[in-house]
Amino acid sequence: MTAAVYDVLGMGNAMVDVIAHAQESRLDELGIVKGAMHLIDEDRAVEIYAGMGPGIEMSGGSAGNTMAGIASLGGRGAFIGKVRDDQLGDVFAHDLRSIGVSFEVPRATSGPATGRCLILVSPDAQRTMNTYLGAGRGLSPEDIDPGYVASASVVYVEGYLWDTDAAKAAVLKAFEAAHAAGRLTSLTLSDPFCVDRFRGEFRDLVTNHLDIVFANEAEIMSLYEVETFEAAVEHARREGKVMVLTRSEKGSVVVRGDETYSVEAEPVHRVVDTTGAGDLYASGFLYGFTRGMPLGECARLGGVAAAEVISHVGARPGVLLSTLV
Amino acid sequence: MTAAVYDVLGMGNAMVDVIAHAQESRLDELGIVKGAMHLIDEDRAVEIYAGMGPGIEMSGGSAGNTMAGIASLGGRGAFIGKVRDDQLGDVFAHDLRSIGVSFEVPRATSGPATGRCLILVSPDAQRTMNTYLGAGRGLSPEDIDPGYVASASVVYVEGYLWDTDAAKAAVLKAFEAAHAAGRLTSLTLSDPFCVDRFRGEFRDLVTNHLDIVFANEAEIMSLYEVETFEAAVEHARREGKVMVLTRSEKGSVVVRGDETYSVEAEPVHRVVDTTGAGDLYASGFLYGFTRGMPLGECARLGGVAAAEVISHVGARPGVLLSTLV
Numbered sequence: 321m322t323a324a325v326y327d328v329l330g331m332g333n334a335m336v337d338v339i340a341h342a343q344e345s346r347l348d349e350l351g352i353v354k355g356a357m358h359l360i361d362e363d364r365a366v367e368i369y370a371g372m373g374p375g376i377e378m379s380g381g382s383a384g385n386t387m388a389g390i391a392s393l394g395g396r397g398a399f400i401g402k403v404r405d406d407q408l409g410d411v412f413a414h415d416l417r418s419i420g421v422s423f424e425v426p427r428a429t430s431g432p433a434t435g436r437c438l439i440l441v442s443p444d445a446q447r448t449m450n451t452y453l454g455a456g457r458g459l460s461p462e463d464i465d466p467g468y469v470a471s472a473s474v475v476y477v478e479g480y481l482w483d484t485d486a487a488k489a490a491v492l493k494a495f496e497a498a499h500a501a502g503r504l505t506s507l508t509l510s511d512p513f514c515v516d517r518f519r520g521e522f523r524d525l526v527t528n529h530l531d532i533v534f535a536n537e538a539e540i541m542s543l544y545e546v547e548t549f550e551a552a553v554e555h556a557r558r559e560g561k562v563m564v565l566t567r568s569e570k571g572s573v574v575v576r577g578d579e580t581y582s583v584e585a586e587p588v589h590r591v592v593d594t595t596g597a598g599d600l601y602a603s604g605f606l607y608g609f610t611r612g613m614p615l616g617e618c619a620r621l622g623g624v625a626a627a628e629v630i631s632h633v634g635a636r637p638g639v640l641l642s643t644l645v
Numbered sequence: 646m647t648a649a650v651y652d653v654l655g656m657g658n659a660m661v662d663v664i665a666h667a668q669e670s671r672l673d674e675l676g677i678v679k680g681a682m683h684l685i686d687e688d689r690a691v692e693i694y695a696g697m698g699p700g701i702e703m704s705g706g707s708a709g710n711t712m713a714g715i716a717s718l719g720g721r722g723a724f725i726g727k728v729r730d731d732q733l734g735d736v737f738a739h740d741l742r743s744i745g746v747s748f749e750v751p752r753a754t755s756g757p758a759t760g761r762c763l764i765l766v767s768p769d770a771q772r773t774m775n776t777y778l779g780a781g782r783g784l785s786p787e788d789i790d791p792g793y794v795a796s797a798s799v800v801y802v803e804g805y806l807w808d809t810d811a812a813k814a815a816v817l818k819a820f821e822a823a824h825a826a827g828r829l830t831s832l833t834l835s836d837p838f839c840v841d842r843f844r845g846e847f848r849d850l851v852t853n854h855l856d857i858v859f860a861n862e863a864e865i866m867s868l869y870e871v872e873t874f875e876a877a878v879e880h881a882r883r884e885g886k887v888m889v890l891t892r893s894e895k896g897s898v899v900v901r902g903d904e905t906y907s908v909e910a911e912p913v914h915r916v917v918d919t920t921g922a923g924d925l926y927a928s929g930f931l932y933g934f935t936r937g938m939p940l941g942e943c944a945r946l947g948g949v950a951a952a953e954v955i956s957h958v959g960a961r962p963g964v965l966l967s968t969l970v
Contacts, residue, residue, distance in 0.1 A: 374713065374740040374961060377702035388699065407732040407758065415699040433732065636699060 324503070326422065327395040327610040329472035331494060332383025333456040333480055333487075334401030335435035336408040338375040339595070339633060342440040346371065347448060354442065357449040357511045359483060365452035368438050377408070378634045379415035380437050381456075382478040382510060385596045385635045389603025389625050391419040392641040395610065398422035398472060400463060400494070404455040408434040415636075425463050428455045439595055441633065447595040453483070460486040464493045470501030473610045474532070476602065479510035482518045495529050506532035508602060509539040516542060532562040532609070534602050540565055562615065564622070566601050568594075572622060574615045581616040586627035596635025600625040603641070621645055649828070651747065652720040652935040654797035656819060657708025658781040658805055658812075659726030660760035661733040664920070664958060665700040667765040672773060679767065682774040682836045684808060690777040693763050702733070703959045704740035705762050706781075707803040707835060710921045710960045714928025714950050716744040717966040720935065723747035723797060725788060725819070729780040733759040740961075750788050753780045764920055766958065772920040778808070785811040789818045795826030798935045799857070801927065804835035807843045820854050831857035833927060834864040841867060857887040857934070859927050865890055887940065889947070891926050893919075897947060899940045906941040911952035921960025925950040928966070946970055 347354055350371050360368065379388070381401060390397040399416055403409035405427045412434060416423045435454035441447050459481070469475055475498045481487040495505045507522075507530050509515050515522060515535075522543060526533050533556075537549050540563075544555040549567070556563040557575050566572045571584040604621035613621070625641055632638045672679055675696050685693065704713070706726060715722040724741055728734035730752045737759060741748045760779035766772050784806070794800055800823045806812040820830045832847075832855050834840050840847060840860075847868060851858050858881075862874050865888075869880040874892070881888040882900050891897045896909040929946035938946070950966055957963045 369739060370743075372739075373743050374704065375736070376959065377736060379699065411700070411702060414694060414697075418695075418698050634701065 324471060324473040325396065326398045326472035327474070328387065328390050328606050329398040329400065329469055329475045330383035330387040331400045331475065331481065331491060332381050332478040333435055333451070333453055334384060334403045334412050335381045335437050335451065335454070335456060336411055337378050337380030337437045337439050337595070337635060338369065338372070339378065339439045339441060340372045340375040342373065342442060344442055347440060347442070352440070352448055352450065354448050355446050356513055357451055357480070360450050360452050362432070362452060365436065365438060365450070368450050372438060372440065376633065377411065378636060379412045380635050382480060382508065382599050383476060384412070384416065385599035386476060386602045386606070387416065387421045388419060388636045389600045389641060390607055391421050392637040393603060393607040393625070393645065394642040395607045398468065400425055400459070402428060402455050402459040402463065403434040404428045404431065406433050408436065409455070424468070428458050431455060431458060441593045441595070445591045445594050445630070447593060457484050459484070459490055461490045461493045464490050464497065466493070466497035466500070469494045469497040470503060472503060474504045474506055474606060476506045476606060478508055479514050479518070479522065482514065482521065504531040505529060506534065506606070508534035508598065509543060512538040512542045515539050519543060526559055526561065530561060532564065533559070534564045534566070534598070536566045536568070536598060564605055564619070566598060568597070572601065572619050574619050576615065579615070581619055583616060583619040583623055586623045588627045588631050591630050593633045594630050596629040597626045599635060600629040600637070649796060649798040650721065651723045651797035652799070653712065653715050653931050654723040654725065654794055654800045655708035655712040656725045656800065656806065656816060657803040658706050658760055658776070658778055659709060659728045659737050660706045660762050660776065660779070660781060661736055662703050662705030662762045662764050662920070662960060663694065663697070663700040664703065664764045664766060665697045667697065667767060669767055671696065672765060672767070677765070677773055677775065679773050680771055681838055682776055682805070685775050685777050687757070687777060690761065690763060690775070693775050697763060697765065701958065702736065703961060704737045705960050707805060707833065707924050708801060709737070709741065710924035711801060711927045711931070712741065712746050713744060713961045714925045714966060715932055716746050717962040718928060718932040718950070718970065719967040720932045723793070725750055725784070727753060727780050727784040727788065728759040729753045729756065731758050733761065734780070749793070753783050756780060756783060766918045766920070770916045770919050770955070772918060782809050784809070784815055786815045786818045789815050789822065791818070791822035791825070794819045794822040795828060797828060799829045799831055799931060801831045801931060803833055804839050804843070804847065807839065807846065829856040830854060831859065831931070833859035833923065834868060837863040837867045840864050844868060851884055851886065855886060857889065858884070859889045859891070859923070861891045861893070861923060889930055889944070891923060893922070897926065897944050899944050901940065904940070906944055908941060908944040908948055911948045913952045913956050916955050918958045919955050921954040922951045924960060925954040925962070
């Protein structure tokens with residue numbers, strides 16, 4: 321096996337976040353359920369945007385955020401996702417490349433615009449995401465170069481990609497390329513509603529295709545359809561994989577068979593916007609993991625990166641994370 | 646004279662800010678003089694953007710920021726400026742309209758893209774602006790509806806508009822419409838280099854076309870070509886106009902003939918990014934002025950609005966200013 325060029329290759333929906341503060345009454349008016357990720361079409365995107373206050377735009381996307389975190393920690397990253405040749409596509413590409421993340425997928429030259437995630441941040445720092453996938457829906461197996469995937473130690477995929485068949489096929493192609501080259505595969509379950517939609521497929525992925533799985537409490541309980549976190553952990557142990565379970569202010573637990581590594585949450589002076597907490601936790605964990613650190617230390621790094629991102633508006637690091645660890 | 650529909654109608658270069666933190670060494674590498682506003686062409690914009698780190702995008706433009714502040718304070722505002730029918734043009738229009746600012750200028754359907762201001766924020770919170778006017782250059786007298794201008798108590802113009810002849814003609818048309826309707830005119834000198842470029846014309850405007858003038862220390866000293874702020878104040882008194890002079894951490898001074906109103910700067914816990922300080926000062930001042938408040942109280946409101954905007958990244962209010970005054 322040749323040395324890896326990249327620590328982590330991320331795959332996900334490429335999109336730009338549009339972030340605005342919103343009272344909960346505004347969520348009610350717009351008919352949006354707080355806290356979750358909602359897939360929306362273009363008409364609904366126009367409607368919600370019209371009902372939002374002034375926004376700030378920042379590159380986003382779950383796996384894109386994770387790769388920005390990897391780079392911010394000093395790691396070597398690559399990203400696969402689809403944008404269009406428009407202004408927001410320029411922004412997305414610039415923001416990854418300017419921090420040294422490889423992003424080589426050809427842009428779409430026709431069809432829907434670059435995807436947007438309309439994020440409403442409530443006064444309690446909770447975020448509600450409304451995702452218009454746009455050009456992101458165009459991701460397909462043609463965008464996967466097996467040699468490129470094989471050049472990364474770990475391929476990391478967001479479960480959100482399961483919403484389109486072509487992206488799903490692209491992910492499976494990437495997983496095959498990774499394993500054929502002796503590399504590792506990982507997935508975040510992304511969102512409890514996403515797990516609801518694809519429970520059977522996600523269960524199969526965890527058992528048969530994945531080496532490292534990221535999930536929060538709601539997601540792992542939904543995956544195994546159990547009522548308590550403890551019951552979910554017992555199911556997770558039986559997978560024999562590295563199961564990374566995040567618990568917000570209760571920290572995180574990593575299990576691998578009988579092994580257990582629990583880490584407390586990093587203290588945060590004031591939680592401003594929880595967008596990106598899980599994404600950046602994955603950055604810290606994978607940064608440590610690809611450097612051969614013990615699982616408990618990987619979890620600690622995840623917590624440090626997550627704590628930074630929830631202390632300000634936006635889902636990407638506000639400072640160089642390498643200065644914090 | 647009929648009652649005004651708007652408190653203030655702002656005119657300026659419509660643009661979206663792209664904001665990134667940058668060490669001073671990066672400014673040197675890019676050959677940029679710190680602290681000022683540099684007009685750049687598209688090639689230079691591409692070059693500087695390529696050398697910038699990850700950015701956040703927010704609607705900006707000096708007079709646009711002022712109008713956002715007016716609305717945030719609870720005032721009624723309108724804006725005249727030019728964008729294209731592209732994604733950043735959508736962002737600019739959305740962000741004004743979503744807070745209730747009227748923005749009715751037809752968008753350009755061909756030609757350069759919506760303007761961008763590439764802002765590098767140094768560790769000392771100082772901002773250096775690199776402005777690609779783009780579609781903003783298309784502002785012309787045709788965009789001025791005299792009846793619309795006459796429906797505002799005050800028309801407020803950024804001196805930056807003096808960089809194109811068509812915009813200059815548009816401003817003079819607006820000033821005429823305002824005075825014909827018994828309304829007031831105002832201008833900010835915008836930038837010391839801008840004053841250098843147009844000193845003669847700005848002197849003529851102050852003496853013959855304006856009722857209210859905004860300037861910082863460097864700008865007013867440059868206007869009158871004097872070495873001290875005190876000497877500039879003496880020149881300013883002789884204009885007999887409302888001369889609003891801002892002095893950063895030393896507060897502000899308003900003079901009108903022999904009258905003098907000095908106000909200390911509002912305390913700021915930590916200055917993060919000085920972008921928009923002058924723009925938001927004008928918001929607070931004009932909000933008070935159009936409500937008939939005494940000049941000292943107008944200056945105090947200017948200081949409150951400026952203090953808010955320098956306490957976070959970005960040149961528009963981060964909270965509803967009406968909750969602060």
